[in-house]
Amino acid sequence: MRFQFHGDQTSIEAELVKHTALRSLASVHHTEKVISGDEKAAQALRRGKGSSLWNTIEAARSGGADAVISAGNTGALMAISKLILRMAGGLDRPAIVSSWPTRTGVTAMLDVGANIESDAAQLVEFAIMGEAFYSAVHAAPGQSVRVGLMNVGSEEQKGHEEVREAHAILRGGAIELDYFGFVEGDDIAKGTVEVIVTDGFTGNVALKTGEGLARFFAAELREVLTTSGPLAMLGAALARGALNKLRTKLEPPGGGPLLGLNGVVIKAHGGGTASSFADAVKIAADLAASDYAAKAAANMQRLATALKASGSATETVQ
Amino acid sequence: MRFQFHGDQTSIEAELVKHTALRSLASVHHTEKVISGDEKAAQALRRGKGSSLWNTIEAARSGGADAVISAGNTGALMAISKLILRMAGGLDRPAIVSSWPTRTGVTAMLDVGANIESDAAQLVEFAIMGEAFYSAVHAAPGQSVRVGLMNVGSEEQKGHEEVREAHAILRGGAIELDYFGFVEGDDIAKGTVEVIVTDGFTGNVALKTGEGLARFFAAELREVLTTSGPLAMLGAALARGALNKLRTKLEPPGGGPLLGLNGVVIKAHGGGTASSFADAVKIAADLAASDYAAKAAANMQRLATALKASGSATETVQ
Numbered sequence: 143m144r145f146q147f148h149g150d151q152t153s154i155e156a157e158l159v160k161h162t163a164l165r166s167l168a169s170v171h172h173t174e175k176v177i178s179g180d181e182k183a184a185q186a187l188r189r190g191k192g193s194s195l196w197n198t199i200e201a202a203r204s205g206g207a208d209a210v211i212s213a214g215n216t217g218a219l220m221a222i223s224k225l226i227l228r229m230a231g232g233l234d235r236p237a238i239v240s241s242w243p244t245r246t247g248v249t250a251m252l253d254v255g256a257n258i259e260s261d262a263a264q265l266v267e268f269a270i271m272g273e274a275f276y277s278a279v280h281a282a283p284g285q286s287v288r289v290g291l292m293n294v295g296s297e298e299q300k301g302h303e304e305v306r307e308a309h310a311i312l313r314g315g316a317i318e319l320d321y322f323g324f325v326e327g328d329d330i331a332k333g334t335v336e337v338i339v340t341d342g343f344t345g346n347v348a349l350k351t352g353e354g355l356a357r358f359f360a361a362e363l364r365e366v367l368t369t370s371g372p373l374a375m376l377g378a379a380l381a382r383g384a385l386n387k388l389r390t391k392l393e394p395p396g397g398g399p400l401l402g403l404n405g406v407v408i409k410a411h412g413g414g415t416a417s418s419f420a421d422a423v424k425i426a427a428d429l430a431a432s433d434y435a436a437k438a439a440a441n442m443q444r445l446a447t448a449l450k451a452s453g454s455a456t457e458t459v460q
Numbered sequence: 461m462r463f464q465f466h467g468d469q470t471s472i473e474a475e476l477v478k479h480t481a482l483r484s485l486a487s488v489h490h491t492e493k494v495i496s497g498d499e500k501a502a503q504a505l506r507r508g509k510g511s512s513l514w515n516t517i518e519a520a521r522s523g524g525a526d527a528v529i530s531a532g533n534t535g536a537l538m539a540i541s542k543l544i545l546r547m548a549g550g551l552d553r554p555a556i557v558s559s560w561p562t563r564t565g566v567t568a569m570l571d572v573g574a575n576i577e578s579d580a581a582q583l584v585e586f587a588i589m590g591e592a593f594y595s596a597v598h599a600a601p602g603q604s605v606r607v608g609l610m611n612v613g614s615e616e617q618k619g620h621e622e623v624r625e626a627h628a629i630l631r632g633g634a635i636e637l638d639y640f641g642f643v644e645g646d647d648i649a650k651g652t653v654e655v656i657v658t659d660g661f662t663g664n665v666a667l668k669t670g671e672g673l674a675r676f677f678a679a680e681l682r683e684v685l686t687t688s689g690p691l692a693m694l695g696a697a698l699a700r701g702a703l704n705k706l707r708t709k710l711e712p713p714g715g716g717p718l719l720g721l722n723g724v725v726i727k728a729h730g731g732g733t734a735s736s737f738a739d740a741v742k743i744a745a746d747l748a749a750s751d752y753a754a755k756a757a758a759n760m761q762r763l764a765t766a767l768k769a770s771g772s773a774t775e776t777v778q
Contacts, residue, residue: 292665294573294660294661294665301661302661327664327665327667327668328671342612343612343619343620343662346612346644346645347662348669351646354646354647354648354650355648355674358563359673359674362709366702366703370701371702373699377695377697377699378695380692380694380695383688383691383692388680392680
């Protein structure tokens with residue numbers, strides 16, 4: 143693996159000096175222009191050419207890079223990626239997928255923030271992209287990849303209209319995936335299904351709620367073990383290795399791939415640690431080496447048929 | 461405090477026999493009819509008269525009870541409560557509020573499932589109900605109660621139209637409450653504000669995501685301490701008291717009050733423990749003894765003015 147760094151050369155070189163192994167695998171591409179964190183996507187599109195973000199994505203298009211990783215402005219990353227790389231076969235908009243540890247494996251959830259509102263067809267696209275992503279990156283050989291649709295109850299009559307419509311399309315069976323049905327918030331950590339589909343607003347709130355709680359639990363655990371008297375402190379010292387293992391598992395996922403593009407783009411966690419950033423690099427490498435794109439494209443060809451077939455399915459639900 | 465039990469007399473008496481202190485404070489009111497967990501609200505309204513749920517709520521209306529607690533069908537509880545108790549001064553629909561522990565206190569979030577979709581005016585109502593609830597039940601004397609609106613970013617242009625409209629109304633200042641602005645999912649556990657307002661779909665997903673994660677963390681903690689060798693096991697044994705304290709704190713809140721009714725109705729957690737049910741009883745008692753209803757009513761009188769004033773505020777946002 144080799145690394146291209148796009149940005150302020152002086153700052154990057156100053157860091158690379160401390161990491162000689164990485165430096166021998168790295169090239170630095172200087173850019174003056176920066177897209178700030180609060181810049182609107184439309185503005186970033188207009189004036190972004192030549193910025194570090196733009197040049198990184200351009201490198202992925204021209205073949206100089208197999209994957210892009212950025213911890214910058216999410217809206218700008220998405221808009222510029224869509225402009226430069228374009229959406230893969232028939233997909234409408236990118237979705238960000240987030241992978242959560244569970245008791246038995248990993249649950250992937252999408253969208254976690256690329257789209258504020260999503261209609262039924264988009265939710266079905268998320269199901270297709272998510273299933274292809276999970277199969278390519280997380281699934282063991284032969285593992286079935288079940289897809290669930292986030293709702294507030296398992297009864298058919300519950301939930302937004304878009305959710306009920308998407309449910310009817312996925313139930314219809316025209317798309318080749320293992321559709322489980324409705325799931326709820328607690329199914330994320332339970333690992334009831336491998337992939338959970340939801341709109342970007344709900345997904346983003348759920349993701350950040352989880353990140354906040356993980357930090358809260360880690361802080362509470364530290365506090366309760368250091369302020370509950372000498373026995374608890376001794377116990378914590380003895381169990382330190384085990385507790386550190388748990389702390390690592392509680393760290394938020396390092397990176398969320400933007401799915402649906404002609405190329406691999408990873409949104410890294412802005413507030414992440416070095417190890418969570420390394421995690422994002424691993425996801426990027428896995429995805430670039432996988433058959434994700436081909437798998438998603440094959441299923442997208444089935445979506446048009448499925449959407450046509452869903453006309454009648456939708457009527458029976460409403 | 462005294463307790464009325466509505467339901468199958470034989471089953472209730474069989475439990476009360478084991479709790480003599482409670483039995484001396486309890487009366488049992490036999491009913492044959494039961495509303496099942498999967499019954500639709502409309503059906504429960506039609507055939508619910510004489511059921512245990514109906515009779516319990518009727519007791520609150522007639523003055524026989526100061527508060528209602530039920531772990532039954534949420535939709536039926538809400539519909540029958542609304543029919544029998546009616547909404548308090550001008551409020552449109554009940555909202556369920558959930559109280560989360562934070563590092564420094566409690567964050568109350570509403571709605572967590574009574575309403576699938578909420579327009580801007582309803583979100584503002586939730587802000588009013590939530591602020592009055594927090595002041596009555598959780599706030600220390602003189603504590604300021606800040607209200608935040610859940611969104612996917614703190615920038616003004618982000619989020620659903622309803623959310624941006626509600627933001628404009630609350631920013632307008634016609635309603636007497638300490639409006640903080642937009643918050644995100646991780647602000648729940650951070651305790652950035654005292655009250656977080658969101659629609660029932662997003663709130664329900666966030667609540668259940670949090671419950672699922674709390675169970676996951678507790679299970680992971682148990683596992684890592686019992687399977688990481690003898691030192692970790694010894695450490696865990698020594699720290700048992702402290703860890704149990706943490707486990708109790710991680711338990712999901714015992715009950716979510718239905719706010720906005722002429723009366724106190726608590727939705728208890730169906731899958732809760734004895735101690736979480738006791739927690740629901742405490743919330744009911746606190747709320748019944750408080751000036752919550754008067755405080756919410758006073759602010760509702762200001763809402764009509766505020767909504768009128770918001771006509772222009774809303775236009776500037778769209």
